[in-house]
Amino acid sequence: xxxxxxxxxxxxxxxxxxxxxxxxxxxxxxxxxxxxxxxxxxxxxxxxxxxxxxxxxxxxxxxxxxxxxxxxxxxxxxxxxxxxxxxxxxxxxxxxxxxxxxxxxxxxxxxxxxxxxxxxxxxxxxxxxxxxxxxxxxxxxxxx
Numbered sequence: 001x002x003x004x005x006x007x008x009x010x011x012x013x014x015x016x017x018x019x020x021x022x023x024x025x026x027x028x029x030x031x032x033x034x035x036x037x038x039x040x041x042x043x044x045x046x047x048x049x050x051x052x053x054x055x056x057x058x059x060x061x062x063x064x065x066x067x068x069x070x071x072x073x074x075x076x077x078x079x080x081x082x083x084x085x086x087x088x089x090x091x092x093x094x095x096x097x098x099x100x101x102x103x104x105x106x107x108x109x110x111x112x113x114x115x116x117x118x119x120x121x122x123x124x125x126x127x128x129x130x131x132x133x134x135x136x137x138x139x140x141x142x143x144x
Contacts, residue, residue: 028101030132034125035096037132038108041123042094045112050084058126058133065139076137091115106132118142 044053
């Protein structure tokens with residue numbers, strides 16, 4: 001059986017080139033501003049502070065997921081306003097796993113790790129009137 005694959009050198013060049021592109025995008029002058037917006041989301045959620053979380057989102061941002069009940073979508077701020085209530089901080093570890101920026105668009109992968117599960121978020125952002133805002137979120141709840 002013949003397998004078509006990249007040679008070792010071609011693969012190494014491909015990996016190094018991909019790393020260089022990701023690094024270059026992530027070190028963009030916009031990177032700190034994108035992270036500022038992502039941190040509003042993460043800190044607002046961790047601290048149950050809707051006012052901080054709200055700073056991250058565009059008013060028409062959507063949130064979408066698929067679970068045992070099927071496909072769900074809605075306005076992100078309406079969903080969070082219903083779920084985020086004042087109280088003690090959440091017991092979780094959050095991290096920005098990756099950020100990619102192209103002009104006035106960006107996307108990020110975030111994780112919020114709890115004791116029994118981890119939320120994995122894929123976030124789309126746009127720079128709107130000089131500010132980075134989350135315009136879309138899809139997520140997965142990884143058990144265990």
